[in-house]
Amino acid sequence: MKAVGIVVEYNPFHNGHAFHLEKTREKANADVVIAVMSGQFLQRGEPALLPKWSRTKMALLAGVDIVLELPYQFATQKADTFAHGAVSILASAGCDALCFGSESGDIAAFNHTINFLESNHGEYQSRFKLHIEKGVSYPKALSSAFNDLNPSESLVDLSKPNNILGYQYVKAIRDQNLHMKPITISRTNAGYHDEDFSSETIASATSIRKALFSKDGRIENVLPYVPAATAELLEDYYIQAGQLHQWENYWPYLKFRLLQSTPEELRMIYEVEEGLENRILAKVLEAESFSEFMKAIKTKRYTWTRLQRVCVHILTNTTNDEMKIRMKNPSYIRLLGMNDVGRSYLNKWKLHTQIPIISKMSSYQENDILLDIRSSRIYALGASPAMRSKLMKMDYEQPPIYIK
Known part of the structure; x- marks a missing residue:
């Protein structure tokens, strides 16, 4: 079976992703589409709108055959490290090709x-x-x-943001000396960072999230831009959890963490460097919201994205030492979900892969996957109390999602 890989966040899955998925299978002439997807926290240093399990279901219902998790130590990184981890996992999964969207569209x-x-x-x-x-x-x-x-x-x-990521994917394939064919598809209509709707059916994930979190934010506002399954899963999760996830949900926990930290303790956190800890500790005293805090600490040197990633690492108490020993090469593959085609492929692939595939947490050493577990538990704090305890247990209790 010929497999093509894609690297995704699906925050949330929208019509542009559906177009990319359709063209991926067509251009690669693939039997199986394997998505490596970021977990609870994303590349731009944001909590995912919905948990990885809900986004896995979105992917499978849209036609992805297998969903694998991109571990925290790669998912919350700048483009080169993010791409290295994603490409490594897709190579271990036996992908013959990797397909990505870009502004260029010319491989x-x-x-x-x-x-x-x-x-x-x-x-x-x-x-x-x-x-x-x-x-x-x-x-x-x-x-x-x-x-x-x-x-x-x-x-x-x-x-251009997608060109940057695409460049890093192609470079990672070359650097790892892989027999994986890179394929690119032109992005259509909406740009990656577009904050407003500019098309009748295609919108960026950024503009969809903005609409959902606006003062009159309702899921009805984004219906033209997402498949019916996405809208249903958004609605279901909102009913269960009481809210969708965004940084403001975590501001009290981040502020509490900072108010009890010393400069020396903050310097141990990944990406806190060059005296940034002093600026952070000075500005947290004045800020009453996450957006207010970010505006106060942002400088010409530090982008909003870089600072959001720093805040994620502070929130999850992720140290330099923890990251550096885990970000060389993936040591496991976490299976989040599959359909019938994916299950058939998995039964053959697992006989050949050289790194362990995790489908049950109880059968794996927790220390190796510690960052994913800890980040999932912290992520749960962004839900309502009724949903919080359920989310904290899901890494151990939720089996891979299976769509027949």
Whole structure:
């Protein structure tokens, strides 16, 4: 069976994702689509709107055959580490190809860009360091250094979010010397960061979340942009949990954590560096909400996304040491869900994979998957009290979701 991999967050699954999924299967001529999906906290340092189990069901109902979890140590990272973890898992799952959406839509351009940067590596690094010394953010420094090299129009625009991730996927495939074919599909209508609806049926996940959390936020507002199954799962979870997940739900817990921390303790947290701990501890005293706190600590050097990731690591008490020993290569594959096609593929694949597949937590060493368990428990604090205890137990009690 020929398998194609995709890297997703589905926060939530929408019509643009459905288009990508349809084109993925078609372009790869694949029998099986395997999604590696971020868990409870996401690449931009945000809690997922819905738990990973609800988003797994969205994926399976839309036609994904197998859903695997991207572990916390990769899911909450900048693009290169995020891509390394995702590509490694898809390779271990036996994927023949990886398909991603991009603003470019031209896979040859990604290969040309990698060759271009490899041949100009020294100058690129030198330019990058110069921009960092000027106090700009990491992604801005990368983009500026790239533009300093006067790239031709045949190369990928590395200021675009999906192009950046796509570049890292293709580079990870090359760096890991994998026989995995990269395929890209042009994004249509809505941009990744678009905050408002600009099409009758296609909208970004950002604009969908914004509509859901607006003052008159109702699931009815997003019905034109999501499949019926997504709308139903959003409604079901809202009824059970009393609210969807967003950073403001966690602000009291983050503030409590910060108010009892010393600068020395914060410096042990992953990505807290260069005196950032002092700014954080000074500004938390004044802030009355998460958005207010973020506006107070944001600087030219630190992007909103970078600071959100820092806040996730503070909230989950994730240290430098914990991350560094776990982010080299995935040591397990967590199965979140499958359909009949996925089950058939899994029965053959599990005989050949070299890293363990986790379907029951009781059969695996907790220490290896500690960050996922801890982050899931912290994530549960963002739900109503009635739902909280159920969510905290789900990593142990919820079997992989199976859709016939």
